[in-house]
Amino acid sequence: MSGARVTIRVKRAFGRAVEGEAVVSEEGFSPRYDLDRWSGVITKPGHRLEGVNIRDKILFFPTAKGGIAAGWAFHDIKTKGIAPRALVFGVTNPVMVQGAVFAGMTITEGWSRDPRACIRTGDTVRVDPAARTIELVKRG
Amino acid sequence: MLRGSRGEPVRRALELQLEVGKFYGARRFVPVTNVHMMGDIEVMGDGGLAHLRRLEGAGARCEVAVTTNARCFDFAHVERLGQDPGEAAKERELIGCLRRMNIATTDTCINYQTVYQPHFGERLAWGDTGTVIWANSVCGARSNFESGPAAMAAGMTGRVPEYGFQLDRHRRGTFVVEVATGLDDLAEWGALGKLVGESHQSYFAVPVFTGVRRAPTADELKHLGTSLASYGSMAMYHMVGVTPEATTLKAALGGSRPSGRMRITRADIERVFRSYRNPDGSCNFVVFSGPQLSLLEMRRLAQLFEGRRVHAGTTVFATTGNGVISQARALGYAQALEAAGVTILEGVCVYILQNLSHMRAANCWTNMISNSAKIVNTITAHKFNTILRRTEDCVEIACSGVYR
Secondary structure (H helix, E strand, C coil): CCCCCCEEEEEEEECCCEEEEEEECCCCECCCCCEECCCCEECCCCCCCCCCECCCEEEEECCECCCCCHHHHHHHHHHCCCCCCEEEECCCCHHHHHHHHHHCCEEEEEECCCHHHCCCCCCEEEEECCCCEEEEEECC | CCCCCCCHHHHHHHHHHHHHHHHCCCCCEEECCEEEECCCHHHHHHHHHHHHHHHHHCCCCCCCEEEECCECCCHHHCCCCCCCHHHHHHHHHHHHHHHHCCCECCCCCCHHHHCCCCCCCCEEEECCHHHHHHHHHHHCCECCECCHHHHHHHHHHCEEECCHHHCHHHCCCCEEEEECCCCCCHHHHHHHHHHHHHHCCCCCCCEEEECCCCCCCHHHHHHHHHHHHHHHCCCCCEECCCCCCCCCHHHHHCCCCCCCEEEECHHHHHHHHHCCCCCCCCCCEEEECCCCCCHHHHHHHHHHHCCCCCCCCCEEEEEECHHHHHHHHHCCHHHHHHHCCCEEEECECHHHCCCHHHHHHHCCCCEEEECCHHHHHHHHHHCCEEEECCHHHHHHHHHHCCCC
């Protein structure tokens, strides 16, 4: 890998700074449509992340999908111990934001460069809402 | 309120709203006159129920009129559906908590057809995406997607942060959709929503429909809106000559340039219906739900099922709220449906039923066939293969047992 630092600036952010393993998705996300909220595995047939467990991951999604359920769902999966550490969205909707704030989960929206071009699933990344940055810490 | 003068629940509710407002750069709060919230045990889980108990224990009480969305149990059918009695007991407790907090548990996702019709410009905090897109588009009222905890917070504080669709600038159309075909069945309106929503997934995308050939009915707009919200995460659309902020295309765009244009033809709609696969050829699960049915949808179904019988081994669900069922019974529609073998479920929506994945496996339901484009999308987390069909085709499949 090159020695150049990879930093993405985000437009909006909430939560505490977290570090963890990245999962970069080509497809949007809804905790109601795509996720088995008992196992933490994405189960929607044909989803680009089908079979992936989201527990403790830092999830990159280009978009949020409909569904009002995220408001309670993030709190629910956090209580069950299967929540991701952060949600990084290209474009999100208020449900995701309300749900993340309610659950005390880090969330960001908007990115200065597309993570699909510079972050790979398995890399370790750090999300810092106060600085509004995401940094690549280590290649996976 | 932030100092706790109205109690801890209100202080925490306002704190949540402040953080969400900050995220979106809201500059102030605005008062709301009506709240519609989602809250059931399937989506809230034990953690959510514990949260409700704490709130109730701390004396939380909603001051604004709050109603609730469809839930995951029809208590009359728990056993037959093989649902968990322990979870059903939690759902009863949850409903009790909500009622003691001054929340009217209406259990419907079509509050706009049955409970409350907001006026132009009215500020709301509504949950269920289908209710929001209806309020913004058809009524010209103003609401963001307010999920369970956010809507409940609004019920307690009587206000919401002013961002998104509370603001003029986000209500302008952002792209134009020319509807170059007539649309008849509800499923065709849903297919239109799928085509437009899937290709423009964004909360802040606002399609402007032009060229619609006849005045749509309320149920047609309902299926269009719920589909747009489901596939596109959209909260508003305009329809020139139909919706109140779209007297003309220019008015709908509000002076801004559309980011794009798309044209929907008959061939596009037909392609949607042809796109579904049925790997094992089975068709033993047909659903009329998500959104709940209006009285007029119940009437149409009763007419289509009249004198017929659901095929042996096939299950047909129709879901709606208590008010619609009561009227449907008074008018004989409910009896006609039941005589044909249709199961009417009250206060629920099929895709949020507790224990649905197990129900699917236990009943060998590989495919779910429906005339609702929304539920065809939303139920897939439960590993159904889903198929959108027109209403008459759904009835034909249900009664003949033959896939078409």
